[in-house]
Structures are given as C-alpha cells and as structure tokens.
Amino acid sequence: xxxxxxxxxxxxxxxxxxxxxxxxxxxxxxxxxxxxxxxxxxxxxxxxxxxxxxxxxxxxxxxxxxxxxxxxxxxxxxxxxxxxxxxxxxxxxxxxxxxxxxxxxxxxxxxxxxxxxxxxxxxxxxxxxxxxxxxxxxxxxxxxxxxxxxxxxxxxxxxxxxxxxxxxxxxxxxxxxxxxxxxxxxxxxxxxxxxxxxxxxxxxxxxxxxxxxxxxxxxxxxxxxxxxxxxxxxxxxxxxxxxxxxxxxxxxxxxxxxxxxxxxxxxxxxxxxxxxxxxxxxxxxxxxxxxxxxxxxxxxxxxxxxxxxxxxxxxxxxxxxxxxxxxxxxxxxxxxxxxxxxxxxxxxxxxxxxxxxxxxxxxxxxxxxxxxxxxxxxxxxxxxxxxxxxxxxxxxxxxxxxxxxxxxxxxxxxxxxxxxxxxxxxxxxxxxxxxxxxxxxxxxxxxxxxxxxxxxxxxxxxxxxxxxxxxxxxxxxxxxxxxxxxxxxxxxxxxxxxxxxxxxxxxxxxxxxxxxxxxxxxxxxxxxxxxxxxxxxxxxxxxxxxxxxxxxxxxxxxxxxxxxxxxxxxxxxxxxxxxxxxxxxxxxxxxxxxxxxxxxxxxxxxxxxxxxxxxxxxxxxxxxxxxxxxxxxxxxxxxxxxxxxxxxxxxxxxxxxxxxxxxxxxxxxxxxxxxxxxxxxxxxxxxxxxxxxxxxxxxxxxxxxxxxxxxxxxxxxxxxxxxxxxxxxxxxxxxxxxxxxxxxxxxxxxxxxxxxxxxxxxxxxxxxxxxxxxxxxxxxxxxxxxxxxxxxxxxxxxxxxxxxxxxxxxxxxxxxxxxxxxxxxxxxxxxxxxxxxxxxxxxxxxxxxxxxxxxxxxxxxxxxxxxxxxxxxxxxxxxxxxxxxxxxxxxxxxxxxxxxxxxxx
Numbered sequence: 001x002x003x004x005x006x007x008x009x010x011x012x013x014x015x016x017x018x019x020x021x022x023x024x025x026x027x028x029x030x031x032x033x034x035x036x037x038x039x040x041x042x043x044x045x046x047x048x049x050x051x052x053x054x055x056x057x058x059x060x061x062x063x064x065x066x067x068x069x070x071x072x073x074x075x076x077x078x079x080x081x082x083x084x085x086x087x088x089x090x091x092x093x094x095x096x097x098x099x100x101x102x103x104x105x106x107x108x109x110x111x112x113x114x115x116x117x118x119x120x121x122x123x124x125x126x127x128x129x130x131x132x133x134x135x136x137x138x139x140x141x142x143x144x145x146x147x148x149x150x151x152x153x154x155x156x157x158x159x160x161x162x163x164x165x166x167x168x169x170x171x172x173x174x175x176x177x178x179x180x181x182x183x184x185x186x187x188x189x190x191x192x193x194x195x196x197x198x199x200x201x202x203x204x205x206x207x208x209x210x211x212x213x214x215x216x217x218x219x220x221x222x223x224x225x226x227x228x229x230x231x232x233x234x235x236x237x238x239x240x241x242x243x244x245x246x247x248x249x250x251x252x253x254x255x256x257x258x259x260x261x262x263x264x265x266x267x268x269x270x271x272x273x274x275x276x277x278x279x280x281x282x283x284x285x286x287x288x289x290x291x292x293x294x295x296x297x298x299x300x301x302x303x304x305x306x307x308x309x310x311x312x313x314x315x316x317x318x319x320x321x322x323x324x325x326x327x328x329x330x331x332x333x334x335x336x337x338x339x340x341x342x343x344x345x346x347x348x349x350x351x352x353x354x355x356x357x358x359x360x361x362x363x364x365x366x367x368x369x370x371x372x373x374x375x376x377x378x379x380x381x382x383x384x385x386x387x388x389x390x391x392x393x394x395x396x397x398x399x400x401x402x403x404x405x406x407x408x409x410x411x412x413x414x415x416x417x418x419x420x421x422x423x424x425x426x427x428x429x430x431x432x433x434x435x436x437x438x439x440x441x442x443x444x445x446x447x448x449x450x451x452x453x454x455x456x457x458x459x460x461x462x463x464x465x466x467x468x469x470x471x472x473x474x475x476x477x478x479x480x481x482x483x484x485x486x487x488x489x490x491x492x493x494x495x496x497x498x499x500x501x502x503x504x505x506x507x508x509x510x511x512x513x514x515x516x517x518x519x520x521x522x523x524x525x526x527x528x529x530x531x532x533x534x535x536x537x538x539x540x541x542x543x544x545x546x547x548x549x550x551x552x553x554x555x556x557x558x559x560x561x562x563x564x565x566x567x568x569x570x571x572x573x574x575x576x577x578x579x580x581x582x583x584x585x586x587x588x589x590x591x592x593x594x595x596x597x598x599x600x601x602x603x604x605x606x607x608x609x610x611x612x613x614x615x616x617x618x619x620x621x622x623x624x625x626x627x628x629x630x631x632x633x634x635x636x637x638x639x640x641x642x643x644x645x646x647x648x649x650x651x652x653x654x655x656x657x658x659x660x661x662x663x664x665x666x667x668x669x670x671x672x673x674x675x676x677x678x679x680x681x682x683x684x685x686x687x688x689x690x691x692x693x694x695x696x697x698x699x700x701x702x703x704x705x706x707x708x709x710x711x712x713x714x715x716x717x718x719x720x721x722x723x724x725x726x727x728x729x730x731x732x733x734x735x736x737x738x739x740x741x742x743x744x745x746x747x748x749x750x751x752x753x754x755x756x757x758x759x760x761x762x763x764x765x766x767x768x769x770x771x772x773x774x775x776x777x778x779x780x781x782x783x784x785x786x787x788x789x790x791x792x793x794x795x796x797x798x799x800x801x802x803x804x805x806x807x808x809x810x811x812x813x814x815x816x817x818x819x820x821x822x823x824x825x826x827x828x829x830x831x832x833x834x835x836x837x838x839x840x841x842x843x844x845x846x847x848x849x850x851x852x853x854x855x856x857x858x859x860x861x862x863x864x865x866x867x868x869x870x871x872x873x874x875x876x877x878x879x880x881x882x883x884x885x886x887x888x889x890x891x892x893x894x895x896x897x898x899x900x901x902x903x904x905x
Contacts (some may be wrong), residue, residue, distance in 0.1 A: 009816065034521045037507045038516075038542065044552060044612055047635050054631075058132040062125035063118075069175055070117035076208060078113070120178060124171050131167060133555060138164040140630040146332060146625050148585035149325040150244060155332075156623050158585045159597070159645055162229060169223050177218045183209065210271045217267030227297075228256045232329075232585040236303075237319070241326040241676070242588035246318040247303045248310050255297045264289035272443075316677050323673040325586055332667045333587025333597045334661045336744060344731065344747040346755065347797035348826070351843065358839060361795050364405040364703035364712065365835050366394070366443035367804045369788040372816040373441070377409050379815040381439045381456055383494060386432045388414035389439070390478040393563040393648050394701040396714045397440070399454055399464045403712050405443040405703040406454060410564045410571065410608070411435045412476040425526050427488060433483040433501070433540075435473035438566055440466065443703075446834035447805075447819045455566065458494045470570035473608040474505065477562055477573075480511065480543035482522060484509065488532045503901045505610035506538035545573045545606045552613060553577070553635070556602055559654040567646035570609050574647065576654035577602035577615075579624040588668070590660065600657050600742065601625040602636075605647055616643050618651070619742070640741075651741055653716040653734035658699050662718055662732055669746070683729055686719035688758040688790050697758060699734070706733065706794050707745070711739050719792045720746075721757050728755040731794060744863050747794065756826055758790045762799045765822055765829045774820070774831065776896045783807045786816060800825055802835065 006138040029629055041050035087824035128135060130317050141160030148155055187205055196338045231244045231253060246252075269283035296302045331337040370392040377389045389409040407532055412435035415423050440462075460467040474483075485491060485501035492498035509515055518539055519528035542548045545562055559576035577600075582589060584597035601619035606612070614637040617625050629636050640648065666683045670676040685696040699718040716734035721727060735743040749755045755762070765771055775785050787802035806816040822831045823838035830845055832838040
C-alpha cells in the first residue's frame, strides 16, 4: 500500500473515531445541550452559563481550599519523618524502615500526598457543591435595616451568613480532625514504635501539632457561638410561641458562653502541658467544668428544673418579653408588621337598594362560582372538541368607562376529549398545536337573562374594544406536549382551517443533527424520521407556564393560580413568585417547617404566543430578591414600574401568600403578650357550607369602596371568626391596586355586637320557608338545585351575604344555569332573579319588619301604661288572716319630713 493511501486510511479512521467520540459525548450530554438551546431561545443563555459555572466555581474553590489544608499539613509533617532528633541511632533495620517511610512522603509527595489530599478535599467539599446557591447568597447578601431582638444582629446575618457558617464550621471541624488524626498517627509511628527509648520529639513537629490542636478548639468554639445564635430557632415553647424563652436566654445562653471560654482555657492548658509538662491541675479543672457545661447545655435536666420551679409559678411575667419578641419576629417574617387595623362600625339600618354606595358597588358583586362558570364557558364558548378552559380567573377591566370586576379564561388546546382515533402523533404534535383567544364576562349577572359577554368567539370580538391583536395561545396552564411548527401539515385554525406559526419562540430544528438529538431527548424517533418539517420549523416545549418558570428560576416558589391578562397586542400570563427562607430569626415556621419568611417579591410574565418570559422585582426591599439580582445580572427585567402598563394594571395580591399570612395572623395578631399567653382572642377562618359539609372559607376577590368611600378597589378578602365560634370577628383585606399592592388591612367588628358568620347565615336561609319552597319545586321538576359559594360583602357599613343559586338539568349535556341570587343581612334572607331585585326585596322585608316591630313596641308600651293606671286606681284591701292567727295592728303611716342633704348623702 502506498504512503498516501495509508495516510488517507489513517485520516479516515481518525475522522471516524472523532465522529464516534463526538456522537457519544453529545448523547451523554444531550440534556445539557437541549437545555442550553431552550434557555438560549428565551434570551437567557448568559444566565444559563452563570448557573452552570457558579456551582462548579463554588465546588472548585472549596476543593482547592481543603486540598491546600490537607496537602500543606501533610507535606510539612513529612519534613520530620525519619528525623532522629539527635538521639542515639536506631538499629539498622528500624532505621531502614524510617528512611523508607521518609522517602515515600518526601520524594513522593506529589504521587502520594497530592492524590490523598485531593480525595479528602473532594469529600469535604461535596456539601458545599450541593448548597452552592446558598453560598452565593452569603457572598451577595446585602445589609438590612431590621435587626433581631435577641442578639441585635441584622436579620441578613441569619438569612445568609448563619446557614453557611454552620456548614463551613462543620466542614472545617471534620478537616481539622482528619488532619490531626493522620499526623498524630504518623508522628506516633516514627517516635512511638521505631525510635529508641528516650529519643526527643522534634520541636517543630510539636509546634505543628499544637497549632492543629488550637485550631481544632477554636473551630469548635466557633461552633458554640453558632449554637448560641441557633437559640433564635428554639421550638421548646411551642405550641404557645416560637423562639427563645426565659430559660434559653437566661440559662442556656450563659452556659453556652461559659462553655466557649472553658473550651479555650482547656486548649491553652493542653498546649502548655505539651510544651512544659506543667498545668495538669488547670487542665483538669477546665476540662471538668467544660464537660459539666456541655452536659447541662445538651440535656434537659437543668432547663426542666428552671422551668418547673422558676418559670411555671410566674409564667406570664417570666415569658412576657420573649412572647413579645416572638410576636414581633413572626409578623416581620410574614410581612404583617405593617398590617393596618381598623374598626368597622356596623349600621343596622335597612336602606339598601336606595343607598348611593350600594348603587355604585352593585355592578361588581360576583354571583358566579369559578368552577360552575368553567362548565358554562366550555358549553357556550368551547366551539371545538379540542378546546378547553383549564381555569377561570378573576380580574378587573375598564368596560365602557366603568371599573368592572370580571371573570375570564383562556381557550386552550386539549385533545383529551377528542376521539381516540384522532389522538395520533401528527395531530398532537403538528396539527392541533394551539388555543385561540379568551372569554370574559362581567362578575354580576342576572338569573332572568342570558349571560352577558365582554369578550367571546374566534376571532375574538368585544363591545368594549378588548380583543387582542394576536389571540393564538401556544403557552398556557394546561398539559402541553412538544410541537413542531411551522410544518408542512399546517396547523388547524377555527376560521381559515389552516395556519402557520409566525412567532420567534421555540428552538430552531435546524439540521438533521438537531432532529436526532431532540429525538433522543424526547425518546421519540418520529421527530427524526418525519418529513413534514421544513427549514422554518421550530420545536416548542415546556409550554406549561408553571413548568417553564420553575425551570428558569427554581429558587422561586410560585403561586398555584397563574392568571391571564388580555392586553391590546396579545395575551399574557402572570405568575406570582415568592422568595422564602427558613432562617428568619424568631419567626414561627409554617406547619411543615419549610420556611418562616416569605415575600411576593417577583412577578413573571409569559407571552402566550411566543413564550417570552420576563421577571420583575416587585418588592425592592426584599433582601433575598436583591441578592438574586446581584447574583444573576440580566435575569430581572426591572421593577414594578418597568412592567408594561397593560399588564401592571392587573397585578393582584396572591391568594397562596394571603392564606399563609392569615394562618399566622389568626394567632399572632394578639400583640399584647398577656392576651397572647391566654389565647383570649385566637381566631380561625370563617366557616361556610358546601352542601351539608362545613368548610373553612377561602379568600376571594371583590371590588368595593371599602377602604375609601366613593373609590372602588379590587381587594382580596377573607372573613375571620373567633376560635370555635361561627360569628364574625374581623375581615382581612389584601389590596391589589396601584402603589397599594401588597398592603394588608384588617377590619375588626365591634366586640359586643353579634355579626353573623356565613355558616349562621346558611342556617337562616335553610329556615326561610319561601326559599325552601322554591328549592323543593325545582328539585321535583327534574332539575338539581346547587347553591354556590357564599361571599361576605362589606358595603356602606353593612354586612351583606350573597349566594348564587344554580339549576342543573339531569341530562348528559347538563351545565349550570344561574337561576336566583340570595341576599342576606343578619337574620333576614331573600331570593330573587338578580342582585338588584334581591336588594329591593331585602330592603322591603327589613322595612316591614321594622314597622311591625315599632307597632308591637308601641302596643306593648300602651298596654303597660294601661295596666299601670288600672293598678293605681284599684283600692287596696287587706287579705283576711288565716285561721288561728290574730292580725297585728300596724300604725297608720304619716307623712315624714323630706330628708336633709346630709341624710341623702
């Protein structure tokens, strides 16, 4: 074979090997490659590389540090191996062994010590790799104006520094123990086994060991400092209160401080003993005292004695300042320290329908339940089998110049109701690819009219000009498979029948190599073998917006209810995101202990057409959000003011956050430590009925002029009751509009007045004969009566209770029909076809009741006066004495002089 043929063959083999290696590497890293393409398609390629780089930078830095700790100590110790220290020589056999050991560690340091140090360093550094993001928060965390009430340290110390300090201290302690044990063993092998009796120990080696011993004790002393700081997370007093109490602050804290000083004294005594052979007594005393302190700190013996004989007899006085600290810390941790309390004086008058405030608010009273409305939307606006309404949202829009509360839902694609024969690969991934438009209805509806629409149909039409320019939805809240668009099959469109995707979202399919990798990634060979894609084709995946946001920012928790916004140009989704921590000092954690600090500090917006995701910081005071902004420059697109106005006007108070906050508020609103200790004003979520089952009410959105009369606001409301009672105690309100977004207000009802709760009103409705009669007739006529969710409505210093009534036909294609609306005030309930007519009927009924009550009161007063007059006119006659008893003569009373002022006094 000629030379050039051999070279050609070698080149071909080399290319084949390289190709095989490239293929194998890509198959191994296919997840990494596809993830990068996806992040790059969203404009987050820099952020992707930062996240990947950070974890390895942290791991590399930690590994390098611990490698140097191990290697330098081992290398320094190796200098003394084989040293005779000037003593008599050992026998030749022992000397040969010593010299061999010395050669291994001296000449082979890079062959033995380096690999050994690297292995140990990696093992020590792995936990730091697993918690790399916490390490970055520690490095990027900023200062805070808030300080904890126990140690007067900034709360950011506990949020960012303390968790990493505890991790680092543990790693350092393990490293120091490992080094000390290894070096002590090496020195002992040389001087304790091989050396002749009386051979001196090298001074430098002795100093080396002394430094290691001192370092070990200092690291452990730091651990006790951190243990003292951990008292802010004490749960010894739960369920009463969270955080340190009298025993922790006055006993355990001082014992821990004593242990720190005794530990350092023990370390110094030990070093003195090693170098001078003196100090046995001092070492014994310090060691004994340290052991006693350690025993008392880590057992319940002393705390139980203090609790039983010092705290319990005077518990309120002993624990009062610490209960106050716990209340303050918990309110701060959940953002409730600025909650505003107001009283809500009740007006029991019966003027309703004619009241000006009622006239203004009546158009925003929600009378549809979202679950029932979803069925109505599907039946009336589903249009095709492959469309679905996954969720119904509540919002407010300008309808004809009026600030109007509405319900709206996106018309998303879902093939689950399609015939099985139609659910094939091509239809799922290339034909039925997207939803179209949205529907919107005003919150208030009437039972005697058809449902009114603010937005409907495809293409969308709106009498109020709300139809968006681009109405296709490729991203939403439903379950979405990957799709390949545009394609040669053409996508299905309701109007034209066929359409092509024109957006820039998704990852370009590009060449056959990309198709192959996507086929491997999705484990679907049809991606590779299909001929229906073209040069413009893109693959859209992770189209569920919850999954999308979680993939980009896994460090953020999400509200469980993303909501749709209809803007002028297109449809958008908004996801409320939270920053959390389990290390806020003194704050009571949630039930599962996962966090004790939460802020709704981030909003994510997702373009429903092309999937563009943007994050905005909506709480610039949150130190965690500020730290993430510093860690990931470019991830956040700005602050609240930078959100497009069409979207910003529809931001709202997250329900999940409100529930979490109110679960803490039920207990921690008792700011007086004595009241808190007695749990005198403990509350619960108000109870309502679903069928015959009593359930805790969930928060709901209403639009009323509660905060400022004459100015309507979109509010999130939750009624609260005294514990184990059904009446109302307060109304918690989360504000949603403008600069007041995120504010919390609580309206307290007069303590001495009965304010009906929803469950009590439910009983009033059940006992109303007129309403019960109607229900019986409807049930007998082949329909099923369903009562919707009751809402508590504060308007014009009155408390109204509104509950819709639905009829559902007992047929296969049944969907609920709004038939009546029940409106109640106190112990009076009426039912009519609309809120307006129900209010008129309620006012008339209350007026009749007041009139009848006044008439009865007048009659009672007249009867009383008549009886009194008759009694005064009737002469007094003595009753005859019983037989055998002689009547006693009594003196006739005479008029006595008027008493003097002194006698009166």
